[in-house]
Amino acid sequence: MTTTTTYIAFLRAVNVAGRTVKMERLRALFGELGLDGVRSYIQSGNVFFTTDEPDRAALTRRIEEHLEEALGFPVPVLLRTVEEVGAVLAAEPFAGIEATPDVRLVVNFLTEPLPADFPVPYTSPKGDYEVIGADAGTAYVVVHLRDGRWTAPANLFGKSYRGSATARFLHTTVKILAAARKPS
Structure with a gap:
């Protein structure tokens, strides 16, 4: 049985010090990874999505690598479930x-x-x-x-x-x- 998890990705160093990323672009990058229901909140790098991927550490690495490749700078990603933030x-x-x-x-x-x-x-x-x-x-x-x-x-x-x-x-x-x- 697969479990779907809703994550909040708190991104570090997005839209600070000359690193401007429009949220539309950020949502598209998450979508390219096959993540579902991708949404964002304000310009400081908060992205919500759902996935059935069970390995949070591997998912985090995959997101970080994709963002760095696409944006040209590292973006630390801190994933938390909705329940954890609650x-x-x-x-x-x-x-x-x-x-x-x-x-x-x-x-x-x-x-x-x-x-x-x-x-x-x-x-x-x-x-x-x-x-x-x-x-x-x-x-x-x-x-x-x-x-x-x-x-x-x-x-x-x-x-x-x-x-x-x-x-x-x-x-x-x-x-x-x-x-x-x-x-x-």
Whole structure:
């Protein structure tokens, strides 16, 4: 019996720093891979699709290779099922913390767990961000804007972290999940 899974592909480094990819093109690239029901949400690289392909790691590699070949630059892909993203939000990782004009709540999707020696909770030396929690595939970060700005540090999780991460604001993650749950 084949099981069909709906995935949300969180893409890193799409539509930043001169790497512009129209969502129509991105959807077409996913479609070229034989994925079904391909849709996207906003310009930051969020793609939904269904597949009966059972090996998530192989699927991730296949998508990454296809995107790099077609776009000319690497695009780390972080696949999560709709159920996994729902569970992240249902756990209310930011309970009791309010988003304000100077505070942002950020969900960081990870390709691998944080290093064992990374202390959680963690507050940056300048106090501009706090890693308040993490699990194997996600880190929860509270960002304190300075003069209305936030510059993500290059090594948010320390130099020993070898994985990739891509961040979405909590409110955006809620909207992404709602859009992914809508029938195509």
